[in-house]
Amino acid sequence: MTGRDEFTGSRTFPAGEPGTPAPAPRPPVHRDPALVGALADARDLADGPDRLLALERLAERADAAGDLRSALDARFALIEAYLLHGERWRLVEPVRRCRAAADYRPELLTDDEGPLLLRLQRYAVEALLGTPRVGLDQTRSLLDDLAHRVGADGPDAPTVAELRCRIADHLGDEPTARHWFQRWAGTLGGPSGGCPGCAPARRAELLAGWGEWRAAVTELREPAAAAVDCTDQPERGLVAGLLPELRTGEPERAAAAHVRAYRRHRRERAAFPHLAAHLRYCALGGHVERGLSVLAEQLPRLDRPTDDLAAMEFAAAGALVCALAVEAGLGLRTVPRPAYGGRPATDLDVATLGALLLAIANELAGSFDARNGTGHHSGRMAAWLAERPLAAPVPLPPDDEPHDDGPDTAEHDAAEHATAEQDAAEHASDDERELATLTIEMITAALDRRGDRYVVDEGATVVGRWGAVTIQFRRAGERGEVLHARAMAARRLPATRRAEAYAFCNAWNHDRLLPKAYAHDLGEELVLAGDVATDLAHGVAPAQLTVLVDAAIATGVAYAEAVAALP
Numbered sequence: 001m002t003g004r005d006e007f008t009g010s011r012t013f014p015a016g017e018p019g020t021p022a023p024a025p026r027p028p029v030h031r032d033p034a035l036v037g038a039l040a041d042a043r044d045l046a047d048g049p050d051r052l053l054a055l056e057r058l059a060e061r062a063d064a065a066g067d068l069r070s071a072l073d074a075r076f077a078l079i080e081a082y083l084l085h086g087e088r089w090r091l092v093e094p095v096r097r098c099r100a101a102a103d104y105r106p107e108l109l110t111d112d113e114g115p116l117l118l119r120l121q122r123y124a125v126e127a128l129l130g131t132p133r134v135g136l137d138q139t140r141s142l143l144d145d146l147a148h149r150v151g152a153d154g155p156d157a158p159t160v161a162e163l164r165c166r167i168a169d170h171l172g173d174e175p176t177a178r179h180w181f182q183r184w185a186g187t188l189g190g191p192s193g194g195c196p197g198c199a200p201a202r203r204a205e206l207l208a209g210w211g212e213w214r215a216a217v218t219e220l221r222e223p224a225a226a227a228v229d230c231t232d233q234p235e236r237g238l239v240a241g242l243l244p245e246l247r248t249g250e251p252e253r254a255a256a257a258h259v260r261a262y263r264r265h266r267r268e269r270a271a272f273p274h275l276a277a278h279l280r281y282c283a284l285g286g287h288v289e290r291g292l293s294v295l296a297e298q299l300p301r302l303d304r305p306t307d308d309l310a311a312m313e314f315a316a317a318g319a320l321v322c323a324l325a326v327e328a329g330l331g332l333r334t335v336p337r338p339a340y341g342g343r344p345a346t347d348l349d350v351a352t353l354g355a356l357l358l359a360i361a362n363e364l365a366g367s368f369d370a371r372n373g374t375g376h377h378s379g380r381m382a383a384w385l386a387e388r389p390l391a392a393p394v395p396l397p398p399d400d401e402p403h404d405d406g407p408d409t410a411e412h413d414a415a416e417h418a419t420a421e422q423d424a425a426e427h428a429s430d431d432e433r434e435l436a437t438l439t440i441e442m443i444t445a446a447l448d449r450r451g452d453r454y455v456v457d458e459g460a461t462v463v464g465r466w467g468a469v470t471i472q473f474r475r476a477g478e479r480g481e482v483l484h485a486r487a488m489a490a491r492r493l494p495a496t497r498r499a500e501a502y503a504f505c506n507a508w509n510h511d512r513l514l515p516k517a518y519a520h521d522l523g524e525e526l527v528l529a530g531d532v533a534t535d536l537a538h539g540v541a542p543a544q545l546t547v548l549v550d551a552a553i554a555t556g557v558a559y560a561e562a563v564a565a566l567p
Contacts, residue, residue, distance in 0.1 A: 031067055031069055031070065032062070032065050032067045032070060035058065035061060035062050035065060035067050035070040036070060038058055038061075039055075039058055039070060039073055039074055039077070040494065041054075042054040042055050042058055042074075042077070043055075043077055044493070044494055044497070045567075046564075046565065046566065046567055051081060052078065052081055052082075052085075055074050055075075055077050055078040055081060056078060058070070058074040059071050059074040059075050059078060059094070059097075062074055068101050068104075068105055068108055069108055071097075071101065072098055072101050072102070072108055072109075075094040075097055075098050076098065076113075076116075078094050079091055079094050079095065079098075079120055079123075082094075083123065086269065086270075086305075086306035086307065088123060088124075088126065088127040088130055088131075088307060089127050089130065089131040089133045089134050089307070089308075090127075091120070091123055091124040091127050092124045092127060092134055092138055092139070092142065095117075095120050095121055095123075095124040095142070096124075096138075096142065098117055098120070099117065099121065099145070102114075102117060118146070118149070118150070118156065121142060121145070121146050122146065122159060122163065124139075124142055125139055125142050125143045125146065125163050125167075126163070126166075127139070128167060128170070129166060129167070129170050129309060130306075130307030130308060130309045130310070131307050131308040131309065132308060132364075132367040132368045132370070132371040132372075133308070135371070136371065136372065139167070143160070143163055143164070143167070146159075146160060146163075147160045158183070158184050161180045161183040161184040162180070162184040162199075162202070164176075164180040165177050165178075165179075165180035165181045165183075165184055165206070166202075166206070168180060169206055169209065170372070170376075171372050171374055171376060172372075172374045172375075172376025172377075172379075174210060177206070178210070181203070181206060184203075185203060195232065197232070197233050197236075198232055198233070198236050198237075200219050200220055200222060200237060200240075201220065201236045201237045201239075201240040203219050204216040204217075204219045204220050204237075204240045204241065204244065205240050207219060207244075208240070208243060208244050213243075213244045213247040213248050214244070214248055216240070216241070216244040217241060217244045217245060217248055217250075220237050220240060220241045220244075231453050231465055232453075233453065234260075234453075235260070235261040235264045235265060235271075235274075235451070235453075236274070238257035238258075238260060238261040239257070239258075239261045239265065239274045239277045239278065240277070241253075241254070241257060242254050242257055242258055242261075242277050242278070242280075242281040243277065243280060243281065243284065245257065246281065246284055246285055246390050246391070247390060251285060251391060251393075251394045252394050254281060254285065255285065255394050255395070255396050255397065256397050258278060258281050258282075258285075258396070259396055259397045259398075259399050260397075260451050261274070261278070262278050262294070262399075263399065263450075263451045264451055264452075265278065266294075266297065266298070268467070269301075269306065270306065272301055272305055272306045272310050272314070273306060273307070273309070273310035273313070275294070275298050275301070275310075275314050275317075276310070276313035276314045276316070276317040277317075278294055279291055279294060279295060279314070279317035279318055279320070279321050280317045280320065280384070280387075282294060282321060283317070283320045283321050283324050283387070283389070284387060284388075284389055284390050285389065285390070285391075285393055285394075286389045286390075286391070286392060286393030287393050287396065288321065288324050288325050288328055288330070289330075290396065291321035291324070291325070292321060292322075292325055292330070292333065292335070292350065294321075295318045295321055295322070295335065295353075296335045296336065298314070299318075299335065299336075299337060299338075299353075300337075300338050300340075301314075302314055302315065302318075302360075303340040303341075308364050308367070308368075309364075309368070311360070311364060312360070312361050312364035312365055312368070312377070312381065313361075313381075315357040315358070315360040315361035315364070316357070316358075316361035316365075316381045316384050316385060317384065318353075318354075318357040319354050319355075319357040319358040319361060319385060320384055320385055320387065321354075322350050322351065322353055322354025322357065323354055323385065324388070324389070325350045325354075326350060326351050326354065330350055331349065331350050331351040332349050332350070332351070333349065333350050334347040334348060334349050334350075335347070335348055335349075335350060335353050336348075337353070358385070361381050362378070362381065364377075365377040365378040365380070365381045366378060434541060434542075435538070435539035435540065435541055436539055436540065436541070436542075437480075437481075437539055438475055438480060438481060438483055438536045438539075438540050438545070439475075440456065440460050440462065440474075440475065442540070442542060442545055443462050443473045443483070443545070443549065444456065444462055445542065446542070446545050446546045446549040447462065447464065447473075447549065449546060450546075450549070450550070450553075452464055452466075452553075453465075459474075460474065460475070461473070461474040462474065466553055466556065466557050467557055467560065467561075468489060468490040468491065468557075468560040468561060468563075468564050469487050469488065469489055469490065469556045469557050469559065469560030470487070470488045470490070471485055471486065471487045471488075471552065471553060471556045472485070472486045472488075473485050473549070473552070474486075476533065477535070477537075479537075481535065481536055481537040482533055482534065482535055482536065483533070483534045483536055483540070483545070483548060484531065484532070484533045485515070485531070485532040485533075485549075485552035485556070486529060486530070486531050486532075487515050487529060487530045487531075487532075487552070487555075487556030487557075487559055487560065488527055488528075488529045488560075489527070489528045489529070489559065489560040489563035489564065490560060490564070491528070491560075491563050491564050491566075492525045492526060492527055492528070493519075493525065493526045493528065493566070494524065494525055494526070495521065495522075495523065495524055495525055495526060497526070498519070498521070498526060500566075501519040501526050501528060502519060504517075504528070504562075504563075504566065505517040505518055505519055505528070508530075508559070508562065512555075513555075514530075514532050514551065514552070514555040515530030515531055515532045515552070515555055515556060515559055516530055516531045516532070517529070517530045517559065518530070518531075528559075528563045530555075530556060530559045532551070532552045532555065532556075534548055
C-alpha cells in the first residue's frame with residue numbers, strides 16, 4: 001500500500017515493502033529569519049484573540065514557506081495559548097499537525113519536546129470529554145495513534161487505559177469503562193499520564209458515577225493519593241469526595257471538605273468544573289441557602305465556562321438548587337445576573353433562574369448525545385434533577401477566608417493592612433496574640449490556615465503558586481528576623497523591552513506600597529518580580545503573621561496581573 005506524505009505530497013511506502021525505493025537524502029531544516037522574528041513578536045503579545053490570530057497565521061505562513069521548525073514552534077505556542085484560555089476543543093488540529101511534522105522529520109523535536117507532544121496528544125484526546133465540537137472519529141484516531149506509539153507494555157500504557165475508560169464512561173458504556181478501569185487503577189503513567197496526584201480523584205469520580213460510593217472514598221484515602229506533590233491538592237480530592245462521603249454517612253467530613261475546597265475554587269478559573277459538585281453537595285446536604293449563595297456568586301462564570309461539559313453540569317446542579325429552593329418557599333427570591341455581550345443586567349427570581357439553567361443543561365446534554373449517538377448525558381442530568389436531600393443538614397464549619405484587597409494605591413494598601421491587623425488583634429485568641437520568634441513552621445501554619453498549597457525546598461524557602469504569580473516566603477536577616485516574600489510574575493518579557501519594563505516598575509513603585517517591583521535580567525528575557533520585607537525583630541504573633549502573608553499574596557497577585565496586562 002502506498003500513500004502521500006502530508007508535507008511533500010510525494011508517494012510514501014511502508015518500511016520493508018518490496019520495491020521500496022531508497023530514501024532520498026533530506027535537506028537540512030530550513031529557517032526563515034523573518035518568521036523567527038515574527039514568532040517572537042507574536043509570543044510577546046498580550047494574551048487574547050490578537051495573539052491567537054497572529055500565531056494561527058504564522059503557522060500557515062511557515063507551512064507555505066517550508067519552515068517546518070517555525071511551524072512547529074508556532075503550533076506549540078498556539079496550543080499553550082488554547083490551554084491558557086480553556087479552549088481544549090481547539091487542540092486537535094494543531095496537535096495532529098505537530099505529530100505529522102515530527103513523524104516526517106523526527107530531528108525537529110528536542111529531547112524535551114518528545115514527551116511534551118505525547119502529553120499534548122493526551123490533552124487533545126481529552127478534549128472530546130469537554131465539548132461536543134470535537135468528533136468521535138478524529139479523537140479515536142488520535143487515541144489509537146497514541147496507543148500504537150506507547151505500546152501495550154510501555155510506561156504510558158496506563159494513560160491509554162485511562163483515556164479508553166473515561167471515553168467509554170462518557171459514552172455511557174459502563175461495562176467497557178469498568179474493563180479499562182481495572183487496567184488503569186493502581187498504576188502511574190509516563191510522560192503523557194497527566195498529574196499522578198489527581199489520578200485518585202479522577203478514579204473516584206468514575207466510581208461515584210457508577211454508584212460505588214465506598215470504593216470512591218477508599219480510592220481517595222489510599223496513602224498513594226497524598227504521596228505525590230500536586231498544586232491542585234488537597235482541594236481536588238476533597239471535592240471528589242463530597243457526595244461519596246454524604247452517601248456513606250460522613251456528613252461532617254463532607255461539610256468540612258466543602259468549605260475548605262470552595263475557599264479556593266470560588267475564584268480560580270480552572271476550578272469551574274468543580275463548582276457543580278459544590279452545588280450538588282449544598283442541595284443534597286440540605287444547605288439550600290448556601291447553595292443559592294454559591295449559585296449567585298458563580299453565575300457570571302457560566303457566560304465564559306472552561307468547557308461545555310462543565311457548563312452543562314453547573315447548569316444542572318444550579319437548576320437542582322433552584323428546584324429545592326422553590327420547594328422550600330424561596331422561589332420569589334431574586335438572584336442578579338450581570339450583563340454579558342448584548343444581554344442587559346437583570347434580577348431573576350429563583351424559579352425563573354431554575355428554568356433558564358434547566359434549558360441550558362438540556363441543550364448541552366442534547367448536543368453531547370447527538371454527537372455520541374446515545375442518550376447518556378440527557379439521562380444523567382435528569383437523574384441529577386430528580387435527587388433530593390440525603391439527610392438532615394449538619395452545621396458547616398466557619399468560612400474564615402480572607403477578603404480581597406481593594407484598589408491598589410499606596411494609601412489604600414496601608415489603610416487596609418492597618419485595619420486588618422487591628423481586626424485580627426481584636427478577634428484573635430490569647431495564643432494567636434502571643435509573640436514568638438519567626439519560624440518557617442509559623443509561615444507554613446499561616447498558609448495552612450488559608451488552605452493554600454505550597455512546598456518547602458531544601459533552602460527552607462516556602463514556595464507556592466497563586467494564579468499568574470509564584471511567591472517565595474523565607475526568613476532573612478542575621479537572625480532570621482525578617483519575613484521576606486518575593487513574587488515573580490509568570491509572564492516574562494524579552495530583553496528588548498528592558499526600558500519598558502523599567503518604566504513599568506518605576507510607575508508601580510511610585511503609585512503602590514507593595515510589593516517593591518524590579519526587573520531581573522536573565523540575558524534574553526526579563527523576570528518581573530517584587531519584594532515585601534517586614535522586620536520582626538521583636539517577634540510576631542500568629543494572627544499578625546496571617547495578615548502579613550495575606551497582604552503579600554494579595555499584592556503579589558495584583559502585581560502579576562498587571563504584568564500580564566502589559567501590551
